[in-house]
Amino acid sequence: MSDNIQTVTVLSKTTWTPNLFSFTVTRPDSFKFTAGQFVRLGVNPSQLSYYKQQTGEDASAADDSLDEDIFRAYSIVSSPFDEVLEFFSIVIPDGAFTSQLQHLEVGDELLLNTMPFGFLTLARYQKPEPKDLWLLATGTGLAPFLSMLEDLKTWEDYDHIVLAYSARSVAELAYIDKIKSLQEEFGSLVDDPAKFIFIPIVTREPLEGALTERLPKLLLEETLQQRAGIPLDVDSAHVMLCGNPDMVEDTKEALKTLGLVMNRRGEGNIAVENYW
Numbered sequence: 001m002s003d004n005i006q007t008v009t010v011l012s013k014t015t016w017t018p019n020l021f022s023f024t025v026t027r028p029d030s031f032k033f034t035a036g037q038f039v040r041l042g043v044n045p046s047q048l049s050y051y052k053q054q055t056g057e058d059a060s061a062a063d064d065s066l067d068e069d070i071f072r073a074y075s076i077v078s079s080p081f082d083e084v085l086e087f088f089s090i091v092i093p094d095g096a097f098t099s100q101l102q103h104l105e106v107g108d109e110l111l112l113n114t115m116p117f118g119f120l121t122l123a124r125y126q127k128p129e130p131k132d133l134w135l136l137a138t139g140t141g142l143a144p145f146l147s148m149l150e151d152l153k154t155w156e157d158y159d160h161i162v163l164a165y166s167a168r169s170v171a172e173l174a175y176i177d178k179i180k181s182l183q184e185e186f187g188s189l190v191d192d193p194a195k196f197i198f199i200p201i202v203t204r205e206p207l208e209g210a211l212t213e214r215l216p217k218l219l220l221e222e223t224l225q226q227r228a229g230i231p232l233d234v235d236s237a238h239v240m241l242c243g244n245p246d247m248v249e250d251t252k253e254a255l256k257t258l259g260l261v262m263n264r265r266g267e268g269n270i271a272v273e274n275y276w
């Protein structure tokens, strides 16, 4: 096993829908990361309690193919200050990784590559200066933004923080209570609690208070800016996109139409992360 790979233990699991769940694992003492980064998580199906219960202690004896380490990239939901690590996962029924990961139980072990990756971090912005932060996510792409919102510095650095989070259905809009509690907790610690503006988007069924169109359309028609109550400006906006690559591409184009530019070498508005 590589020096960077450590074993972590599952501490809790929350099931949001049949296709979405979250879990926490132990955090190795030496593991450091920046809010917004991702790690590579590994599962060896033969080590999951689910298979051990079905096949006896040595699941790999019954099925060789279960005894392999499968790794995938996962954004960290929890803050760099937390004692545990939290992740938010899709279940793709025929996906090599998540069709196994969905069987996780408390006490199971996973592999963690302790080399954090990724540049979807607020430190990448040098110009414009922090003023308005726009965090635009689809599905599990919410994960890195929750980590950023759990850092008081984010709340102190920006005048406005807009979180727009798009899911197909109401049930798939996970972490709503967490978002409310972040607003209460951190809002009470900064000069203007109203600086945080949460905009839920549910695209395939109605939800009172939520927008219903896709992000690029909401931006081009200025519905998102109106709901946020602030303009989206090349001189003040840091815009981060995370999740579905089609959303990232279409939203990037919409933002460019509005005059915003990609962030390169510290300068510019738009930073992105594609999940597949």
Ligand SMILES: Cc1cc2nc3c(=O)[nH]c(=O)nc-3n(C[C@H](O)[C@H](O)[C@H](O)COP(=O)(O)OP(=O)(O)OC[C@H]3O[C@@H](n4cnc5c(N)ncnc54)[C@H](O)[C@@H]3O)c2cc1C
Residues within 6 Å of the ligand: 038, 072, 073, 074, 075, 076, 087, 088, 089, 090, 092, 094, 095, 096, 097, 098, 099, 118, 139, 140, 141, 143, 273, 274, 275, 276
């Ligand atoms: C930088 C980065 C960070 C990531 N962070 C997360 C994360 O925090 N949570 C998470 O669930 N996934 C995340 N992913 C995706 C993750 O790495 C896997 O693709 C996912 O776990 C599915 O693995 P799989 O083997 O089951 O299916 P795969 O064979 O990897 O994917 C099969 C198909 O499933 C769809 N798909 C994959 N991931 C998602 C997703 N997250 N939401 C909706 N559809 C998807 C795509 O259509 C993809 O082609 C991230 C990917 C990258 C590159």
Ligand SMILES: NC(=O)c1ccc[n+]([C@@H]2O[C@H](COP(=O)([O-])OP(=O)(O)OC[C@H]3O[C@@H](n4cnc5c(N)ncnc54)[C@H](OP(=O)(O)O)[C@@H]3O)[C@@H](O)[C@H]2O)c1
Residues within 6 Å of the ligand: 019, 090, 091, 092, 093, 138, 139, 140, 166, 167, 168, 172, 201, 202, 203, 204, 214, 215, 216, 243, 244, 246, 247, 248, 250, 251
């Ligand atoms: N019932 C099911 O079988 C079921 C349900 C959910 C998920 N899944 C599985 O999960 C995967 C998808 O997961 P998901 O729902 O988290 O991801 P998703 O398809 O990316 O949808 C999440 C949100 O992103 C929006 N979106 C998609 N493309 C966009 C674009 N180009 N521009 C702007 N917004 C865009 C969706 O809007 P739209 O609604 O307009 O697309 C939705 O609001 C699928 O591969 C599927 O296997 C299955």
